[in-house]
Amino acid sequence: MTKNVQHADPILVKVPGASYPIFIQNGLLSKAGEYLQPVVAGRKMFILSDSTVWKFWGKELSRALAPHPCSVLLVAPGERQKQLGTVEKIALQLALHGAERSSVLLAFGGGVVGDMGGFAASVYLRGIDYVQIPTTLLAQVDSAIGGKTGVNLAAGKNLVGTFYQPKIVLSDPRLLRTLPERELRAGLFEAIKCAVIGDPDLFEYLAQNRREILKGKTAALEQVIRASAALKALVVSKDEKEGDLRRVLNFGHTVGHALEAATRYRRFLHGEAVAWGMLAATRMAAQTDGLAPQEADRMVELIRSYGPVPSMGKTPASEICRHMTVDKKVRDGVIHFVLPRRVGEVTIVKGIPQQRVASIIEELKRTDPFRQTQ
Ligand SMILES: NC(=O)c1ccc[n+]([C@@H]2O[C@H](COP(=O)([O-])OP(=O)(O)OC[C@H]3O[C@@H](n4cnc5c(N)ncnc54)[C@H](O)[C@@H]3O)[C@@H](O)[C@H]2O)c1
Ligand SMILES: [Zn+2]
Structure with a gap:
């Protein structure tokens, strides 16, 4: 040695x-x-x-x-x-x-x-x-x-x-x-999550180097892992046990977890469900005027470009919403959403009516951005 x-x-x-x-x-x-x-x-x-x-x-x-x-x-x-x-x-x-x-x-x-x-x-x-x-x-x-x-x-x-x-x-x-390619893509959605919640440079890197990253080039992956791990380490260091700060890591997870549960953990890999969840949160943010349309477009485009992701199929939006209310991240019956304000900054919002969430999910099912991937 x-x-x-x-x-x-x-x-x-x-x-x-x-x-x-x-x-x-x-x-x-x-x-x-x-x-x-x-x-x-x-x-x-x-x-x-x-x-x-x-x-x-x-x-x-x-x-x-x-x-x-x-x-x-x-x-x-x-x-x-x-x-x-x-x-x-x-x-x-x-x-x-x-x-x-x-x-x-x-x-x-x-x-x-x-x-x-x-x-x-x-x-x-x-x-x-x-x-x-x-x-x-x-x-x-x-x-x-x-x-x-x-x-x-x-x-x-x-x-x-x-x-x-x-x-x-x-x-x-x-x-x-x-690692199977599908598993790699699923992990990349967690990296996109890190970029949106706190690292605009990582966001740019993911956008500019998509081909290398998806081909599994180790130098490119190393950069993505380093930046994502640094963000998670920083958040956890400030808040070990999921107080308000650590909750930003749940961007895309409120709808994502519900979607996984509603499809009995069979249809999606975790990261894929989070991809849908991030799209839903981005739309929610754009509708509640916290997010400029161009920023929303950039996010949707980056998420879409790392597909394909299975469609939500026939799962009714109401069923997905029902699972949202039993998620263990719900506090005192109030559902919290982590919504982007711009690339690199998110905010926690509560009290979004379930009906609004359901109609966003229905719209996403109809328009399915991943249908256009590749
Ligand atoms: N603790 C946390 O903070 C935290 C955060 C997110 C997710 N999770 C948990 O992580 C789990 C999912 O982890 P995962 O996505 O890594 O799944 P996993 O551990 O099931 O691995 C996915 C598949 O890839 C295979 N595999 C692993 N490494 C491989 C490699 N190098 N080459 C070829 N095959 C390989 C595994 O055998 C498995 O079949 C879930 O249970 C989730 O709840 C925990
Ligand atoms: Zn996750």
């Missing part, structure tokens, strides 16, 4: 009682051992991954971590695994393999493995350290940052969980080479 390793400048997350770096660099996976050394030296390490990620990248990670002793725990891929039963199995495996208070869990996968790994780490022996190596774009720009962990219940998504921060996050854009 070399000393004096030249590490790329990390992005820092600082929350009360915890501070950790996010390193983002092409090729980072092969140097994971060096980067993790300060956290894992002399400690037992347990890798949690899903079988798809492990098939593609397991060998390279194992090589990078050698000779550090590691045990590998694999789960089947997919959102259905994100449940308490799987966490129990993970905890049991940890116990059987001799995990102690000083052991470290490495979550190596997308948001499912990250959320579940973080949750398992937060409750096993009342909390062991964990680190994240996110392998989807969504996880690299969003879910691996900020310490929200959890699992789903039959009654809804992410209903059981904790706030529990990792010790370090390593993001390697090269890992996205094996």
